[in-house]
Amino acid sequence: MNVFKQKEREFALQRVDMLRERFPEAGELLSFLKGVLEFQSQVIEELREKDPPFDVSSALSRIDKGKPALRLRGVDWTVYFPLLRRLLDVLSDIGTEEIKTRVEGLAKLSDEEIKGELNSFLESREADEVERLTFLSWLQPVLHTFADRIELNHEKWLKNVCPVCGSKPSVSFLMDTSEWEGVRFLRCSLCLTDWLYERTKCTVCGNNEDDKLSYYTSEEVKHVELQVCNLCNHYIKNVDMRKDGLAVPDVDDVATVALDLWAGEQGYLKVERNLLGL
Ligand SMILES: [Zn+2]
Numbered sequence: 001m002n003v004f005k006q007k008e009r010e011f012a013l014q015r016v017d018m019l020r021e022r023f024p025e026a027g028e029l030l031s032f033l034k035g036v037l038e039f040q041s042q043v044i045e046e047l048r049e050k051d052p053p054f055d056v057s058s059a060l061s062r063i064d065k066g067k068p069a070l071r072l073r074g075v076d077w078t079v080y081f082p083l084l085r086r087l088l089d090v091l092s093d094i095g096t097e098e099i100k101t102r103v104e105g106l107a108k109l110s111d112e113e114i115k116g117e118l119n120s121f122l123e124s125r126e127a128d129e130v131e132r133l134t135f136l137s138w139l140q141p142v143l144h145t146f147a148d149r150i151e152l153n154h155e156k157w158l159k160n161v162c163p164v165c166g167s168k169p170s171v172s173f174l175m176d177t178s179e180w181e182g183v184r185f186l187r188c189s190l191c192l193t194d195w196l197y198e199r200t201k202c203t204v205c206g207n208n209e210d211d212k213l214s215y216y217t218s219e220e221v222k223h224v225e226l227q228v229c230n231l232c233n234h235y236i237k238n239v240d241m242r243k244d245g246l247a248v249p250d251v252d253d254v255a256t257v258a259l260d261l262w263a264g265e266q267g268y269l270k271v272e273r274n275l276l277g278l
């Protein structure tokens with residue numbers, strides 16, 4: 001396991017507590033997120049011990065051909081259904097009444113019916129809010145375990161979709177690495193993989209003209225900026241790890257929901273909603 005990522009997932013839980021104090025308006029969302037992250041950390045740990053079979057060489061040859069490493073429809077997800085059933089119990093415990101009711105409905109489905117729902121989600125990426133939250137919360141740690149075994153050649157990929165699962169990013173971040181200064185990574189909305197991307201380029205339409213990209217920050221949140229594309233009207237958050245080295249991009253994204261509300265009021269669309277649908 002990539003040491004930075006491993007430490008970061010462990011740290012994500014503590015980060016939630018820090019952010020809860022700093023962004024009380026996002027307190028309920030963050031408390032709920034913490035429950036999901038606890039479940040996900042356990043799953044990552046359990047899967048790391050079990051070491052489920054995974055064909056790395058075919059994954060790498062797909063990447064070489066410019067395709068994402070995993071064909072999601074080709075994975076036998078039923079092996080992971082017990083984890084999904086466990087997650088449904090967790091969501092029913094920590095969720096709102098609305099979540100509880102929908103989750104109880106999902107829990108009554110047979111494995112065959114869940115398979116059908118899952119396939120249609122993987123194909124269209126559309127589902128009702130609670131089903132989307134459920135599938136993402138479950139698939140993230142499982143896919144993260146696969147993704148972790150793939151050594152990426154970052155400079156070769158540079159696309160706007162994830163090299164591992166082909167999904168869109170939900171957040172991006174800037175950091176210094178031992179090789180590069182102030183580089184930008186996109187973080188996958190589905191498997192949490194980070195991949196290198198051009199800093200001044202729209203993650204939806206590829207526009208890279210400086211005068212057609214705008215950047216917004218707020219007084220209160222200095223380490224998160226919005227990159228808005230004036231051509232396709234989409235935005236993504238850039239979390240600047242150089243301004244706040246303790247940030248966890250996908251967690252800080254949830255805490256700064258106020259920025260999404262502002263962007264929505266301006267008529268901007270997010271490149272991809274995060275785990276909680278924001
Ligand atoms: Zn991915």
Ligand SMILES: [Zn+2]
Pocket residue numbers: 202203204205206207229230231232233234
């Ligand atoms: Zn664009």
